[in-house]
Amino acid sequence: MLEPVTDPTGAPFWEYAARGELRVQACADCGELRFPPRPCCPHCQSFEEEWRPVSGRGRVWSYVVPHPPLLPDYAAQAPYNVVVVELEEAPRIRLIGNLVRAAGATLNSVDPSRIRIGARVHVVFWGGLPQWVLA
Amino acid sequence: MTLKDATAIVGIGRTRFAKNLAEDERTLACRAVLAALDDAGIAPGEVDALASYTMEETDEVELAKAVGFGDLTFFSKVGYGGGGSCATVAHLAAAIASGQASVGVAWRSRKRGSGPRPWTNTTVQLPTPAQWTRPFGLLRPADEIAMLTRRYMHEYGATRDHLFNVALACRNRANQNPAAIMYDRPLTREMYMTSRWISEPLCLFDNCLETDGALACVVVSRERARDCPSTPVYIHSAAQGLPAQHHGMVNYWNDDPLTGPAWTAARHLWKHADFTPQDVDVAQIYDAFTSLVPLSLEGYGFCGRGEGGAFTEGGALEIGGRLPINTGGGGLSEAYVHGFNLIDEGVRQLRGTSTAQVPDAATCLVTAGEGVPTSALLLTNRS
Numbered sequence: 001m002l003e004p005v006t007d008p009t010g011a012p013f014w015e016y017a018a019r020g021e022l023r024v025q026a027c028a029d030c031g032e033l034r035f036p037p038r039p040c041c042p043h044c045q046s047f048e049e050e051w052r053p054v055s056g057r058g059r060v061w062s063y064v065v066p067h068p069p070l071l072p073d074y075a076a077q078a079p080y081n082v083v084v085v086e087l088e089e090a091p092r093i094r095l096i097g098n099l100v101r102a103a104g105a106t107l108n109s110v111d112p113s114r115i116r117i118g119a120r121v122h123v124v125f126w127g128g129l130p131q132w133v134l135a
Numbered sequence: 136m137t138l139k140d141a142t143a144i145v146g147i148g149r150t151r152f153a154k155n156l157a158e159d160e161r162t163l164a165c166r167a168v169l170a171a172l173d174d175a176g177i178a179p180g181e182v183d184a185l186a187s188y189t190m191e192e193t194d195e196v197e198l199a200k201a202v203g204f205g206d207l208t209f210f211s212k213v214g215y216g217g218g219g220s221c222a223t224v225a226h227l228a229a230a231i232a233s234g235q236a237s238v239g240v241a242w243r244s245r246k247r248g249s250g251p252r253p254w255t256n257t258t259v260q261l262p263t264p265a266q267w268t269r270p271f272g273l274l275r276p277a278d279e280i281a282m283l284t285r286r287y288m289h290e291y292g293a294t295r296d297h298l299f300n301v302a303l304a305c306r307n308r309a310n311q312n313p314a315a316i317m318y319d320r321p322l323t324r325e326m327y328m329t330s331r332w333i334s335e336p337l338c339l340f341d342n343c344l345e346t347d348g349a350l351a352c353v354v355v356s357r358e359r360a361r362d363c364p365s366t367p368v369y370i371h372s373a374a375q376g377l378p379a380q381h382h383g384m385v386n387y388w389n390d391d392p393l394t395g396p397a398w399t400a401a402r403h404l405w406k407h408a409d410f411t412p413q414d415v416d417v418a419q420i421y422d423a424f425t426s427l428v429p430l431s432l433e434g435y436g437f438c439g440r441g442e443g444g445a446f447t448e449g450g451a452l453e454i455g456g457r458l459p460i461n462t463g464g465g466g467l468s469e470a471y472v473h474g475f476n477l478i479d480e481g482v483r484q485l486r487g488t489s490t491a492q493v494p495d496a497a498t499c500l501v502t503a504g505e506g507v508p509t510s511a512l513l514l515t516n517r518s
């Protein structure tokens with residue numbers, strides 16, 4: 001499986017995720033959340049940042065079901081789902097992930113026919129990655 | 136100074152398209168460039184400007200020394216994959232109109248049919264935005280665009296039949312074009328609806344071909360164009376588009392992900408044009424995936440927001456329809472060469488030499504990749 005290849009602006013997200021916390025970068029001056037992380041705030045141009053905890057609740061904004069050809073570790077689980085989740089606190093903040101039966105379950109552990117746009121989900125963590133389960 | 140009709144495409148050239156050509160990309164590039172110059176009746180020694188894609192394997196030095204260009208005073212490369220196709224011609228037009236150069240060549244050479252799939256090389260993945268997508272198995276361009284496609288279908292009621300209409304129009308035109316890879320392979324609705332999935336909701340026939348081949352075109356001033364053997368195809372308007380807070384092919388992180396770069400390019404394109412979308416006789420719309428076509432139809436103003444799917448109904452994209460598209464077969468059915476064959480086909484339509492000619496075509500829109508920072512051209516044979 002591919003690990004996140006991170007960068008200085010993205011690293012805090014993964015450090016919090018490794019501790020089981022979902023946090024999103026925010027401007028420490030004007031308070032706007034932003035994702036993906038970046039060096040300064042597009043609203044007020046401030047370089048001051050904070051990492052704000054979020055509830056981990058959201059809704060499925062869209063999803064796909066990839067089929068081979070895929071990289072071997074992913075082909076072994078195909079067809080699986082990839083979801084984009086809109087966070088409850090800020091619908092414009094959307095995280096990509098997998099809808100799974102429970103933390104640590106395989107990427108194909110939820111029948112794709114059960115997935116709906118708008119479905120309520122919440123975050124769980126496994127191996128340093130956020131995953132999503134139906135709420 | 137204005138770009139409007141100040142320059143023209145006067146030469147086009149191409150190699151054969153195939154799943155596997157024996158020659159390397161550099162050789163194919165040389166063949167396409169020399170064919171385009173021959174078509175224009177211009178000697179290689181007169182070329183002083185070049186433009187291509189950042190992803191192009193053959194660089195200016197290699198090309199110039201092989202085919203015998205003169206001293207080059209302008210050379211430019213445009214990023215974002217297929218989003219750069221029309222921008223190569225736009226950069227040449229700007230350079231020539233502003234006196235930086237006099238004879239420009241744009242080209243694309245590619246061995247994708249026989250080479251590796253780019254997404255399988257995970258060592259070159261960029262930390263942003265791949266760290267947010269790849270670990271979860273969103274691996275390929277098809278997966279990234281399928282995500283937007285699903286949302287688009289959900290919001291506006293677009294259907295797989297609408298996507299099939301796009302695939303069918305391209306295939307029908309390819310069936311008229313002996314140079315197209317799918318020339319002798321008709322497509323039916325049954326084939327489309329029962330084909331294998333690539334990334335649901337996109338199936339095999341929603342995805343472009345994998346092709347070896349090269350193309351080139353020659354751009355000169357309108358004055359010089361009158362001395363060339365073919366009907367000049369004037370560059371009437373040209374634009375690039377990178378919208379505020381756009382994120383590339385994974386454009387999931389702004390207020391309105393379904394308003395893509397086409398909308399930005401279109402505003403500039405029409406602002407500098409003497410005609411409107413209703414006056415476009417034929418369009419070559421970038422079709423790496425079928426769903427990019429309805430999104431582009433909306434962005435370039437052929438229909439309203441959310442109406443791109445319905446626009447494809449009733450044979451609208453076929454010859455004789457409201458807007459015939461991709462009349463050589465496009466990336467879905469002629470060849471996938473990052474959109475350069477769409478430029479070439481636009482020129483053929485306005486010369487009256489297409490294999491699926493739109494009668495008396497005088498205006499053509501050519502677009503580059505939607506869903507990435509993009510570009511577009513309005514071409515005309517009227518001046």
Ligand SMILES: [Zn+2]
Pocket residue numbers: 027028029030031032041042043044045046
């Ligand atoms: Zn701010």
